[in-house]
Amino acid sequence: MEMPALGGRCDNRYVEISADSLGDVLEVRVDATPIFSDESQKMTLEAFADTIVPGVKRFPDDRAIAGVVDDPGAVAAGALDLLVDPATGVAAGLAPLSDMLNAHAGAYAERTGLTLEDDVPAFVALPYEHRAELISELTAPGNPERDGWIVLVMFSNMAYDIVPHRPTEDVLAEGVPSLLTLGYAKPDSDGLWRFPDFGYNRELAKRHPNTTESGSPE
Amino acid sequence: MTTESTDVLIIGSGFGGSIAAYHLAAGGAKVTVLERGPWLSAKDFDHDYLLGSSYTRAFDFVAGDGMSLLGGNCVGGGSVVYFAALPRAPGFVFDRQGSIGRRVWPAAISREALNPWYDRVSEVLPVTQQDWGDITYSGGLWAAACNHSGHTANPVPVGVDASRCTNCNWMMAGCRFDAKQSLLLNYLPAALQHGAEIRPLHEVQKISHAGDGRYRVHYNTLDDVDYRVATGSGEIDAKIVIVAAGAGATPPILQRSEETLGTMPHAVGRYFSGNGERLNNAVINEERAAELLGIRRPNGKAYEAYQIGKGPVVACWDFLDAGLPEYDRFSMEQLFFPPGLGTILTQVQDATGPSWFGREKKELLRRWKSWLTIFLMTEDDNEGVFGAPPPTGNSFRISQQMLGRGPLRYDPTPNTLRGWAQADAKVKEILEKDGLATVMPWTNDVVGAYTVHPLSSCRIGDDPATSALDDRHELRGHPGIFVTDGSAVPTALTVNPALTIAALAERAIPGIVAAARDRGVDVTYGAPLPKAVTNSVARPAA
Numbered sequence A: 001m002e003m004p005a006l007g008g009r010c011d012n013r014y015v016e017i018s019a020d021s022l023g024d025v026l027e028v029r030v031d032a033t034p035i036f037s038d039e040s041q042k043m044t045l046e047a048f049a050d051t052i053v054p055g056v057k058r059f060p061d062d063r064a065i066a067g068v069v070d071d072p073g074a075v076a077a078g079a080l081d082l083l084v085d086p087a088t089g090v091a092a093g094l095a096p097l098s099d100m101l102n103a104h105a106g107a108y109a110e111r112t113g114l115t116l117e118d119d120v121p122a123f124v125a126l127p128y129e130h131r132a133e134l135i136s137e138l139t140a141p142g143n144p145e146r147d148g149w150i151v152l153v154m155f156s157n158m159a160y161d162i163v164p165h166r167p168t169e170d171v172l173a174e175g176v177p178s179l180l181t182l183g184y185a186k187p188d189s190d191g192l193w194r195f196p197d198f199g200y201n202r203e204l205a206k207r208h209p210n211t212t213e214s215g216s217p218e
Numbered sequence B: 001m002t003t004e005s006t007d008v009l010i011i012g013s014g015f016g017g018s019i020a021a022y023h024l025a026a027g028g029a030k031v032t033v034l035e036r037g038p039w040l041s042a043k044d045f046d047h048d049y050l051l052g053s054s055y056t057r058a059f060d061f062v063a064g065d066g067m068s069l070l071g072g073n074c075v076g077g078g079s080v081v082y083f084a085a086l087p088r089a090p091g092f093v094f095d096r097q098g099s100i101g102r103r104v105w106p107a108a109i110s111r112e113a114l115n116p117w118y119d120r121v122s123e124v125l126p127v128t129q130q131d132w133g134d135i136t137y138s139g140g141l142w143a144a145a146c147n148h149s150g151h152t153a154n155p156v157p158v159g160v161d162a163s164r165c166t167n168c169n170w171m172m173a174g175c176r177f178d179a180k181q182s183l184l185l186n187y188l189p190a191a192l193q194h195g196a197e198i199r200p201l202h203e204v205q206k207i208s209h210a211g212d213g214r215y216r217v218h219y220n221t222l223d224d225v226d227y228r229v230a231t232g233s234g235e236i237d238a239k240i241v242i243v244a245a246g247a248g249a250t251p252p253i254l255q256r257s258e259e260t261l262g263t264m265p266h267a268v269g270r271y272f273s274g275n276g277e278r279l280n281n282a283v284i285n286e287e288r289a290a291e292l293l294g295i296r297r298p299n300g301k302a303y304e305a306y307q308i309g310k311g312p313v314v315a316c317w318d319f320l321d322a323g324l325p326e327y328d329r330f331s332m333e334q335l336f337f338p339p340g341l342g343t344i345l346t347q348v349q350d351a352t353g354p355s356w357f358g359r360e361k362k363e364l365l366r367r368w369k370s371w372l373t374i375f376l377m378t379e380d381d382n383e384g385v386f387g388a389p390p391p392t393g394n395s396f397r398i399s400q401q402m403l404g405r406g407p408l409r410y411d412p413t414p415n416t417l418r419g420w421a422q423a424d425a426k427v428k429e430i431l432e433k434d435g436l437a438t439v440m441p442w443t444n445d446v447v448g449a450y451t452v453h454p455l456s457s458c459r460i461g462d463d464p465a466t467s468a469l470d471d472r473h474e475l476r477g478h479p480g481i482f483v484t485d486g487s488a489v490p491t492a493l494t495v496n497p498a499l500t501i502a503a504l505a506e507r508a509i510p511g512i513v514a515a516a517r518d519r520g521v522d523v524t525y526g527a528p529l530p531k532a533v534t535n536s537v538a539r540p541a542a
């Protein structure tokens, strides 16, 4: 079996993040800090999350956010908070993934003839369409590193779609984007969902003629 | 380390495990069930996407190569997180030849032969038939769309008590209202009453010989928040071992045991089926739905009701036709997947950029209330193969809960791909007719295909070359070890599998009781069927 890019094996509360296919094996404590050695690593992952679910720039010279839409996206929903949440188990892989992403972005720019400004990390310097193209390449079936990138994609997506690092009731009450953008209904006052009005209450098709007495197909 | 002992040791507390636990305990055997997940009941089932709520505590998501598996991880197994659609498998399924060119199922099993066992499980859970008045907006919309295309559509038999159901659609996190008939309401409380012991957070790693024909089962105990952390370990000797860890978790246990037990049958960890599963997502044109189907809610909307309901309630069975060739038969069932698991893989139709992430995908999410998900169950080719087992459990766990990377490789054959394509085309034809909706299948490029119905990875059969178990569910070459979970089901079923898994488990019990008696266990078969209770059984106080 291929080694997973980010796998957990635990002894004595130590987690070994096996990142063989990414060329890295790290031994870290579960609660190891700091996760990033510099801000640019964090900025790079913000740019990654923003490529998955794009958002509006948080401030005028926000470089991480490409600003291709005019409402909040994954970063505003807390993608970085989710990635560093111990529950996801990926924190230890973030700094190396960030560095690798920038290396890939540099190579991508060279291969496609793009000139990148060098005051920000290479991935951040890529225009949105190129960020998306690079992520498509990295996550494509057959890419030997795809496991690590897929995990980043999944959590970036989830950060926006369900904000799983925050209680859902709070997320809805505070008007965090995402679930509300989806049109997700709010719960009853006890925090539980109930839909008394749930159906058209009429026959809308004929049953299959061979349905058996148990209600199953023949 | 002290080694404990019991008569019957059961690995896993889903359908295969619970049914065996009840009958053997009720028959007088000392039964111990080891379950890797926590023991949760109604009050623990949260309506919350927060990591660490029941949604992740009770769930297992294992990404493989070409196929990702979803399953239960708690006492009650998949029954706690399932959607409770409980049809019987159509008769033609039992005559399938699949990839081996002759009947795959044991000669002793047909739909007719299985009906009495289906009846028993249906009485216990119980399974109920729905009226149109029970059908949710999404189910109704699917029925109306089928009808508009000249197709039939059936309310699906379910294990849901409609009088308690709030249509909250949180059933994947466990049912807070005990409306869903999980095993916590029937077989498990009855097994406990007869003295069965259930130990949560006990993950079995392997089986070895204990002498005198007995087996030794080795387990780790797991931290109740961080499942990556083992808090201890132990062993229990038993005269009979029943492996029921689910089709994604049974093979690694047996593969890991090969070193101590000796060679496993060739079919252990092979012939895996994803039940031919495939998901399609439609975005309904609300105006067209009102015009074409004449549907209207009291609030004036035609639909906008994706969030409302209780999972799958209506299916089209027009292509479950024994007259059609193998691989051309499939069912199409309406379904709900919550955001997160249910949004990531949906694709944008005619995307100019990436189809499953990015700007256009975000726009698609804005229409979420008008989504309709259609679940296809086709005939695959049993092409899944498990690689070497991970060091523990069934995956390298990545997150504290839920997410792991597993050894399954699934490379769909042309038969499977053709089946998926045909079923996709049919859904598209029905839902895009007259501009009712736009439809796209979920992408398989991210985590491969996606199945909530893992099957066949340790299957029954008459042919030792292509089946790991005989038709009594005994592991070939290892007398006294039985497998009663979804891994025993030989092929994809074209419908939801839980009732068939359960019926096969019921059918296997008399043989297991006989084997236990042969091994000196004082146990009889024939206890009355359990009576369902109204409150899910909680963990007894220590």
Ligand SMILES: Cc1cc2nc3c(=O)[nH]c(=O)nc-3n(C[C@H](O)[C@H](O)[C@H](O)COP(=O)(O)OP(=O)(O)OC[C@H]3O[C@@H](n4cnc5c(N)ncnc54)[C@H](O)[C@@H]3O)c2cc1C
Pocket (backbone or CB within 6 Å): B011, B012, B013, B014, B015, B016, B017, B034, B035, B036, B037, B070, B071, B072, B073, B074, B075, B076, B077, B078, B079, B081, B082, B083, B084, B085, B086, B172, B202, B203, B204, B205, B244, B245, B246, B247, B249, B250, B253, B311, B312, B393, B394, B452, B453, B454, B484, B485, B486, B487, B496, B497, B498, B499, B501
């Ligand atoms: C979201 C979802 C919806 C579903 N909806 C439906 C539906 O509507 N209709 C239907 O028919 N089917 C449905 N299913 C499928 C159904 O739940 C399964 O087919 C069924 O539960 C399988 O039964 P089983 O006995 O094979 O295993 P499971 O029910 O999966 O039980 C296996 C148990 O073993 C435990 N286990 C695993 N490894 C170990 C170990 N090493 N040691 C100890 N314990 C272990 C697991 O935690 C689990 O509790 C659904 C599944 C999911 C995930």
